[in-house]
Structure formats: C-alpha cells, structure tokens
Amino acid sequence: MNLLPILLGLGCAAGLVLITDGLRRRPPGTPTTRARRPLTSPDRTRLIAAVTAGFVAAVVTRWPVAALLTAAGVWALPRVLGPDREHTRAIARIEAIATWTELLRDTLSSAAGLEQAITATAPVTPQPIRPQVLALAGAVRGGVRLPDALRAFAADLADPTADLVVRALTQAAGHHGGQLTESLTSLAATAREQAQIRMRIATTRATTRTAARVITGTCVVMVAGLIVLNRGFLTPYSTLTGQMVLLTVGSIYAAGFWWLAHASRIPQPPRILDGSNPGPAST
Structure with missing residues (x-):
C-alpha cells in the first residue's frame, strides 16, 4: 500500500482543522487571559x-480526499448535531450578571463605596462571571483606576448586558452617583x-436545529452506507479526476452544513462598549 497519499490526506485534514479553528471568531479579551487558555479536554478529544x-x-478507501473530509466532518459535526452550548453559556452569563x-445594589445600600462593593461581592458572584469579577476586584485592590479596571472587565466578558452595567458603574465612578442603586435595579430587571x-x-x-440535525445525519448515514454496502458505486472516485x-x-x-448550523444559532446582540467606543470610561 502506498502510504504517501494517506499521509498527504492526513496532513491536509490537520491543516484544515487548524485553519478552521484559527478563523473561528472569539470574543475579545485581555491578551494574557486568552493566551493562558489551554485546549479544552472536549476539543482535544475531538481532535484525536x-x-x-x-x-x-484513508486506510479503508485509499483516498486522500476521503481522509480530509472525514477528519473535517468528525471535528465539525458535533457542533451541528450536538446541543447549542454557546446559547446555554450565554443565558447563564446573563443571569449571573443580573x-x-x-x-452590588444591596451592598451599596449598606453605605459602602463602589470599590468596596465590588471587592465584597467578588467572592459570592455566580460562577459564570466569577473569574472576571475577581480579576476586577484584584485590579481595584492593586490601585488601578476604577474606570480602567471596568474597561478591562467589560472587554474580558465581551457581553452586551455586561456593557450596560459597566457603563452605569463607570458613570458613577469618581462621582456621587446618587441614583446608582435605582439604575442597578433597572439593569438587573x-x-x-x-x-x-x-x-x-x-x-x-x-x-x-432539529431540521439541521436530521438533514446532516441523513447525509452522513447515506455516505457511510455507500462506502460499506456499495463500494462499486464509488469506483469512479478512485481516479484523480474523481478525487477532485x-x-x-x-x-x-460542508458549506450547506455550515449554513444550517449558522441559521440555527442565535446571533449575539451588538456591544455598547468596545475598542472603538469606550464611552464614559475614557473620561
């Protein structure tokens, strides 16, 4: 058996996986925080x-393109056929922000300052945003100006709902902020x-999402059935032209599967605070 086509196919598959992962859009954040994020265990399992x-x-079909498409499918299809974990995380994050x-509102009502309120609430913050709030409290304790710390906090969370809270806190930072508790009550609601x-x-x-799963699953089962039960039907694909x-x-x-997955996702609302619109934090 000539292993060169197999190795070339595996190399193409690995390259496609890396390119897809590199082009995948990620929320902005501090470079040190993002750089420390290791490859998660589910991602490592999918990669293997x-x-x-x-x-x-490649061994079964001796087709480099089959190796490429199979590897890409195994990497990408769980996101299409599986549950929408990103939506679940977004809901949990919004509830945690509320x-x-x-x-913060209840702590401020006890006559504590804004910096003290942030520091006091950090250890009991809900888990979805606790690391970011702890980092915010650490920055405040370390002497970072509150507007700057809040800007970094908003960038780390990268959530439109968090932007609303950060904007209110930024406007109150350095001022008396007599209506901050009422504003926080409204923002929580x-x-x-x-x-x-x-x-x-x-x-x-x-x-x-159900239609996307049915269509994708049917296509995968059909292709697998042809490979296992009717290899003769696929013989023309053995040539170079057939591979192309x-x-x-x-x-x-793949484009169709991507469109189905994209159509079934809930788009993220636009953010209020970002690098091009720092808002009151810059004052």
Whole structure:
C-alpha cells in the first residue's frame, strides 16, 4: 500500500482543522487571559477522534480526499448535531450578571463605596462571571483606576448586558452617583428580561436545529452506507479526476452544513462598549 497519499490526506485534514479553528471568531479579551487558555479536554478529544477517523478512512478507501473530509466532518459535526452550548453559556452569563448587579445594589445600600462593593461581592458572584469579577476586584485592590479596571472587565466578558452595567458603574465612578442603586435595579430587571427573550427565541429556533440535525445525519448515514454496502458505486472516485469531484462535492456539503448550523444559532446582540467606543470610561 502506498502510504504517501494517506499521509498527504492526513496532513491536509490537520491543516484544515487548524485553519478552521484559527478563523473561528472569539470574543475579545485581555491578551494574557486568552493566551493562558489551554485546549479544552472536549476539543482535544475531538481532535484525536478527527485524526483517527481520517486515518481509518484513508486506510479503508485509499483516498486522500476521503481522509480530509472525514477528519473535517468528525471535528465539525458535533457542533451541528450536538446541543447549542454557546446559547446555554450565554443565558447563564446573563443571569449571573443580573445576580451580581443585584448584589452590588444591596451592598451599596449598606453605605459602602463602589470599590468596596465590588471587592465584597467578588467572592459570592455566580460562577459564570466569577473569574472576571475577581480579576476586577484584584485590579481595584492593586490601585488601578476604577474606570480602567471596568474597561478591562467589560472587554474580558465581551457581553452586551455586561456593557450596560459597566457603563452605569463607570458613570458613577469618581462621582456621587446618587441614583446608582435605582439604575442597578433597572439593569438587573433588564438583564433577566433579555435572558427570557433569548430563551423564547431559542424555543422558536428549536425546529431549525432539529431540521439541521436530521438533514446532516441523513447525509452522513447515506455516505457511510455507500462506502460499506456499495463500494462499486464509488469506483469512479478512485481516479484523480474523481478525487477532485469528490472534493468539490464535499465542499458543497460542508458549506450547506455550515449554513444550517449558522441559521440555527442565535446571533449575539451588538456591544455598547468596545475598542472603538469606550464611552464614559475614557473620561
């Protein structure tokens, strides 16, 4: 058996996986925080499974393109067929922001200053945003100006709901902020309303996600069935021209799967605070 096509196919598969992961959009944040994020265990498992599946496909079919498409499919399809974990994390983050906002309001009502309120609420902040709030409290204790610390906090969370809270806190920083407690009460209620709205939107899009799973699963089962039960039907793909055609067809399928996954996701609302719009924090 000539192993060169197999190795080339595996190399192409690994390159495609790395390119896809590199182009995947990530929320902005501090460089040190993002640089310390290791590859998570589920991602490592998917990467190993993708490379293994690509090698098996190359051995079974002796087609480099089959190895490439199989590895890419094993890496990407769990995001299409699996649950929308990003939506679940977004809901948990919004609820945590609402709870922290209420904690700040209650602590401020006890006549504590804003910096002291942030420091006091950090250890009891809900887990989805606790690391960011602890970092904010540490920056305040370390002598960083509160507006600058809040800017870094908003960039680390990269959440539109958090931007609303940070804007209110920034406006109160360095001022008396007599209406801050009322503002935080209103913001907490707004955050919980946004979480409920996103839940309702997710319910309406559940049918789209189900359709995406059915279509993707049917295509995968059909291709696997042809490989196992009717190899003769796929004989024309053994030639160089056939491999190019297979790559073209596989790319079309991949684009369709990506569109289905994209259509079933809930888009993130635009942020209020970002690098181009620092808002009152810059004053």
